[in-house]
Amino acid sequence: MFSETLIKKFEQIETPFYFYDVQLLQKTLETVKNASEKYNFSVHYALKANSNNRILELIQKNGFGADCVSGNEVLKALENGFSPSKIAFAGVGKTDKEIKIGLNSGIFSFNCESIPEIEVINQIAHKEGKLAKIAIRINPNVDSKTHKHITTGLSENKFGVNYEDLPELLKIIKPLKNIQLVGIHFHIGSQITNLSVFKDLCIRINEIQDIFVAQQTEIEHVNVGGGLGISYENPDEDATARFEEYFKIFADNLKLKPRQTVHFELGRSIIAQSGSLISKVLYVKKGNSKNFLILDAGMNDLIRPALYQAFHKIESLTSDKQDSVYDIVGPVCESSDVFVKDFKLPEAQRGDLVAIRSAGAYGEVMASAYNLKDFAKAYYSDILQ
Ligand code: LLP
Numbered sequence: 001m002f003s004e005t006l007i008k009k010f011e012q013i014e015t016p017f018y019f020y021d022v023q024l025l026q027k028t029l030e031t032v033k034n035a036s037e038k039y040n041f042s043v044h045y046a047l048k049a050n051s052n053n054r055i056l057e058l059i060q061k062n063g064f065g066a067d068c069v070s071g072n073e074v075l076k077a078l079e080n081g082f083s084p085s086k087i088a089f090a091g092v093g094k095t096d097k098e099i100k101i102g103l104n105s106g107i108f109s110f111n112c113e114s115i116p117e118i119e120v121i122n123q124i125a126h127k128e129g130k131l132a133k134i135a136i137r138i139n140p141n142v143d144s145k146t147h148k149h150i151t152t153g154l155s156e157n158k159f160g161v162n163y164e165d166l167p168e169l170l171k172i173i174k175p176l177k178n179i180q181l182v183g184i185h186f187h188i189g190s191q192i193t194n195l196s197v198f199k200d201l202c203i204r205i206n207e208i209q210d211i212f213v214a215q216q217t218e219i220e221h222v223n224v225g226g227g228l229g230i231s232y233e234n235p236d237e238d239a240t241a242r243f244e245e246y247f248k249i250f251a252d253n254l255k256l257k258p259r260q261t262v263h264f265e266l267g268r269s270i271i272a273q274s275g276s277l278i279s280k281v282l283y284v285k286k287g288n289s290k291n292f293l294i295l296d297a298g299m300n301d302l303i304r305p306a307l308y309q310a311f312h313k314i315e316s317l318t319s320d321k322q323d324s325v326y327d328i329v330g331p332v333c334e335s336s337d338v339f340v341k342d343f344k345l346p347e348a349q350r351g352d353l354v355a356i357r358s359a360g361a362y363g364e365v366m367a368s369a370y371n372l373k374d375f376a377k378a379y380y381s382d383i384l385q
Helices: 004-010 022-037 053-061 071-079 096-105 115-128 163-173 196-214 243-253 268-274 304-308
Strands: 017-020 042-046 065-068 087-089 109-112 132-139 179-185 221-223 261-266 275-286 291-295 314-316 323-329 338-346 353-356 377-380
Touching (some): 022 042, 022 268, 053 071, 065 071, 071 087, 071 096, 096 115, 096 132, 109 179, 115 132, 115 163, 163 196, 179 196, 196 243, 261 268, 268 275, 314 338
Parallel strands (some): 017 377, 042 261, 065 087, 087 109, 109 132, 179 221, 221 261
Antiparallel strands (some): 017 275, 275 291, 323 338
């Protein structure tokens, strides 16, 4: 992925920094577009995965919609040219201010997670003289078989309303004048690599659709959320997620009602493999039983390994010596600031550059100034080359 010329350029830049492969992103976007258009599916990019302007601009230009989880994300999507009619606004705790932003922008739908939330949206919409289009987020109680911190579709999770409560909910919201129910929304988790769980989701959605039919309530759209996983182990061989297979599962298994449209909210699978965190080896430290590589990037730049014990492949860019085994760690004063333990990497010395791969999603957006560290800057392949 990194040519010698590029690595020479990297050597001139202050580390750590994020590097985005714009060509790979464009290729991924084309794959998603072709695979989804085949079935007339609409894809909304989940801004929470990465909301850099350059990335958003490119995604928007390729015709995608947006999935936002805060008022600021809605504003950011609008600033970057996303059409309001393609913006879904989700989130379990929308503030009054955020609801107003959504109402005044005329978004595609508010994905609502509770009766009190729908009542508040109705009140605010009434005051603003607007009609709020809403989708109900339903907890399908489908196990996404992913990491416990990123599974969301089980009844024990805080998200959505339980489908058993739907008849009651429909009764309560029917008289609300400033609400228009247009959709149903689901999201069962993230980094899902066992694609058969999406078939389980489809089967559950079909059952749930029957509840709406029984209540004589028409639904215009079905939003199945995001969650398609990527390969953290082989970012080069498997640079593109299994989009074709993924969309086909929904095409084959969803039983749609006439004129219903299907929507997706993909984040990670679109942007993860295009980003790497480039870092420099500060010190090689020999311990009693271990050797440590201490990098200038840490959990403040990429928190996924510390927070979820997530694996990111690390690659040496400047050493071609024999492999050695290292615990690769960051400089932050926390024992959890570890990228990977017992990892084989060509023997390194102070000043060597490494790439922490698959960091385009939930990397830069989750960075913090912990320990008062500077935020890593972002560079893009089309400008650097
Ligand atoms: N829609 C909803 C309602 C979501 O909650 C999410 C992600 C997405 C769509 C996008 O999911 P994706 O296609 O990216 O899987 N910070 C964690 C991931 C948290 C995901 C939160 N929700 C991580 O670094 O693994």
